[in-house]
Amino acid sequence: xxxxxxxxxxxxLDAYLRMERLPHIWCSGCGLGIILASFLRSLLKSGLxxxxxxVVSGIGCTGRAAGYVKLDSFHxxxxxxVPFATGLKLANPELKVVLFSGDGDLVAIGGNHLIHAARRxxxxxxxxxxxxxxxxxxxxxxxxxxxxxxxxxxxAGNIEESFNIPYLVAAAGAVYVARWTAAQVxxxxxxxxxxxxxxGFSLVEVISPCSTYYGRMNKLGTALEMMRYxxxxxxxxxxxxxxxxxxxxxxxxxxxKFVDIERPSLFNI
Amino acid sequence: MSEGKPLVGEFFLxxxxxxxxxxxxxxxxxxxxxxxxxxxxxxxxxxxxLPEIGxxxxxxxxxxxxxxAVLGAAxxxxxxxxxxxxxxxxLMMENIGLGVMLETPCVVVDIQRAGPxxxxxxLSGQGDMMQARWGSHGHYSIIALAPNSPQELFNLxxxxxxxxxxxxxxxxxxxxxxxxxxxxxxxxxxxxxIELIHRRKPTVPPDKYLPYKADADLIPPxxxxxxxxxxxxxxxxHDERGYPAMNAEAQEKLIKRLVEKIEKxxxxxxxxxxxxxxxxxxxxxxxxxxxxxxxxxxxxxxEGGIKVGMLRLITVWPFPExxxxxxxxxxxxxxxxxxxxxxxALEVERCACGRAKTILVPHMGGAVHSPEMILEAxxxxxx
Numbered sequence: 088x089x090x091x092x093x094x095x096x097x098x099x100l101d102a103y104l105r106m107e108r109l110p111h112i113w114c115s116g117c118g119l120g121i122i123l124a125s126f127l128r129s130l131l132k133s134g135l136x137x138x139x140x141x142v143v144s145g146i147g148c149t150g151r152a153a154g155y156v157k158l159d160s161f162h163x164x165x166x167x168x169v170p171f172a173t174g175l176k177l178a179n180p181e182l183k184v185v186l187f188s189g190d191g192d193l194v195a196i197g198g199n200h201l202i203h204a205a206r207r208x209x210x211x212x213x214x215x216x217x218x219x220x221x222x223x224x225x226x227x228x229x230x231x232x233x234x235x236x237x238x239x240x241x242x243a244g245n246i247e248e249s250f251n252i253p254y255l256v257a258a259a260g261a262v263y264v265a266r267w268t269a270a271q272v273x274x275x276x277x278x279x280x281x282x283x284x285x286x287g288f289s290l291v292e293v294i295s296p297c298s299t300y301y302g303r304m305n306k307l308g309t310a311l312e313m314m315r316y317x318x319x320x321x322x323x324x325x326x327x328x329x330x331x332x333x334x335x336x337x338x339x340x341x342x343x344k345f346v347d348i349e350r351p352s353l354f355n356i
Numbered sequence: 357m358s359e360g361k362p363l364v365g366e367f368f369l370x371x372x373x374x375x376x377x378x379x380x381x382x383x384x385x386x387x388x389x390x391x392x393x394x395x396x397x398x399x400x401x402x403x404x405x406l407p408e409i410g411x412x413x414x415x416x417x418x419x420x421x422x423x424x425a426v427l428g429a430a431x432x433x434x435x436x437x438x439x440x441x442x443x444x445x446x447l448m449m450e451n452i453g454l455g456v457m458l459e460t461p462c463v464v465v466d467i468q469r470a471g472p473x474x475x476x477x478x479l480s481g482q483g484d485m486m487q488a489r490w491g492s493h494g495h496y497s498i499i500a501l502a503p504n505s506p507q508e509l510f511n512l513x514x515x516x517x518x519x520x521x522x523x524x525x526x527x528x529x530x531x532x533x534x535x536x537x538x539x540x541x542x543x544x545x546x547x548x549x550i551e552l553i554h555r556r557k558p559t560v561p562p563d564k565y566l567p568y569k570a571d572a573d574l575i576p577p578x579x580x581x582x583x584x585x586x587x588x589x590x591x592x593x594h595d596e597r598g599y600p601a602m603n604a605e606a607q608e609k610l611i612k613r614l615v616e617k618i619e620k621x622x623x624x625x626x627x628x629x630x631x632x633x634x635x636x637x638x639x640x641x642x643x644x645x646x647x648x649x650x651x652x653x654x655x656x657x658x659e660g661g662i663k664v665g666m667l668r669l670i671t672v673w674p675f676p677e678x679x680x681x682x683x684x685x686x687x688x689x690x691x692x693x694x695x696x697x698x699x700x701a702l703e704v705e706r707c708a709c710g711r712a713k714t715i716l717v718p719h720m721g722g723a724v725h726s727p728e729m730i731l732e733a734x735x736x737x738x739x
Contacts, residue, residue: 105588138583138586141581154588154590154600157586159582159585159588160586160588160589161428161458161588161590162592163591164424164453164591167421167454170420170421170424171425171427171428172428173414173416173421173425174388174424174426174428174432175581176432177386177425177429178386178429179434179580182581200417200420200421200424203417
């Protein structure tokens with residue numbers, strides 16, 4: 088058997104990651120790697136000065152994203168990424184402040200901050216990664232867990248209604264709202280790039296597979312099968328009435344750019 | 357009000373208003389807050405004044421958000437503060453801890469009312485003193501100052517900013533409703549007569565910068581967002597690079613430094629006022645508004661032949677341990693009037709270490725002590 092010496096090659100995004108911190112802590116099959124790479128490519132595409140870009144995360148699996156990007160980055164408290172980012176942006180309006188956090192962090196414990204930031208229309212871009220579950224703590228019910236889905240704290244199935252994030256933030260006043268899955272990388276990158284350049288409060292929800300907990304507990308198959316499901320069951324409906332865009336267990340996932348409007352931003356910054 | 361610059365001259369101000377003016381004179385240009393009695397006037401004043409001088413005022417959705425925004429603003433390079441009272445102070449504890457962990461200069465004002473819970477919103481208390489020390493989870497050290505007049509709310513707000521910038525820690529101003537709502541003459545000196553301290557900036561290029569590599573004084577130089585350093589900070593236990601380090605060794609190194617940067621600099625931080633202690637057999641140890649009531653009690657006791665002195669704590673945290681130990685060697689007793697059921701008295705008792713008695717004069721809140729209550733305790737001390 089002959090051996091082939093592997094040549095060490097650089098990834099085009101290496102320069103924008105804290106390589107000394109890799110490998111990351113995310114499970115194999117998690118969508119976060121795809122989403123983080125999409126964000127970085129969108130950022131490069133946006134033409135923003137990277138010295139003036141700050142990333143703020145809360146706590147959770149997605150919350151670790153801030154720690155991997157080679158930018159000014161802040162890993163804050165659970166739920167408080169939005170108000171921290173609000174202070175940062177107001178103190179230095181030159182900054183493009185991006186929030187990269189999960190559904191539990193942004194919509195449960197940080198839900199009040201999220202809607203108020205949308206209402207104020209402060210110029211922030213939120214990338215909200217929704218995996219329908221609390222992954223870091225081992226698979227508990229979240230505010231986005233679909234009705235009837237199983238988690239470690241809803242063994243018999245979730246009896247609650249889940250939040251429909253685009254509907255929520257659009258109602259609160261966000262000027263840019265989109266949802267894509269981790270299987271729609273082209274659309275996702277285009278949306279994030281648009282959101283980064285939008286003046287005002289923008290949010291891109293990204294549906295991400297958590298095969299370790301959400302997938303396993305709801306018998307959704309491997310990470311690859313979950314990605315196939317997203318590919319085969321995502322429908323692009325940008326003009327849908329957002330109240331009909333809720334995500335149901337085993338249902339279609341409505342995706343698209345839903346909101347792209349103009350409204351004065353807070354302090355016009 | 358003067359357009360575009362700090363006020364200078366003599367003014368008749370409430371403690372809350374003086375606090376806001378102190379912040380402005382200290383260079384504070386960001387305030388995030390949430391209305392709460394009896395601290396609301398600080399927010400109101402800041403909402404008027406900050407836009408005039410190029411600063412930003414924002415009313416947040418709650419105190420959790422206010423404290424988070426204050427930290428964010430500090431990392432954006434601006435001196436920032438918030439002001440609240442008990443219920444809001446409780447909500448701020450979470451992010452005060454983040455402020456400690458990220459080593460974020462900022463100022464938090466607690467105009468105390470009587471608690472617990474909603475308590476007596478318009479009336480005085482001093483029940484948050486131990487919360488100021490230990491209210492956020494985990495072990496840390498913090499700085500807290502206790503003014504007893506509107507003038508001192510002005511002065512100590514400047515001092516609080518200076519200490520927070522120097523030691524990279526949230527500094528707490530622990531006042532109370534009666535001082536916050538008290539109107540007195542406040543002298544505001546011209547800016548060139550006010551000494552201001554600014555956080556130390558890194559002197560190395562971005563590729564050499566380690567956000568938590570401390571200098572000899574245990575304090576690391578601070579870069580802020582947008583300067584090209586591309587640093588990372590986290591509330592997780594971290595190493596000098598600012599990267600999470602999930603082990604006991606990193607915890608030992610970091611927490612020891614966070615505590616010691618305050619405790620080893622106590623001589624620089626601590627400010628107390630001593631009056632008539634040299635010949636004293638009894639010393640009243642007070643802070644905030646009870647220290648004003650105590651003056652009359654001390655006068656009356658001296659007229660009655662009891663040698664009484666006063667130790668007024670201007671810095672409450674870190675606690676002036678050495679000073680109390682020193683005085684405990686020469687007096688029979690400490691009399692500690694406070695508007696709670698005994699918080700700082702516990703510290704006095706600990707430091708007196710049996711050498712002198714500690715007599716608590718508690719008041720549950722809603723009013724201040726009468727001089728007679730303190731006088732009675734002084735008499736009891738020499739019986």
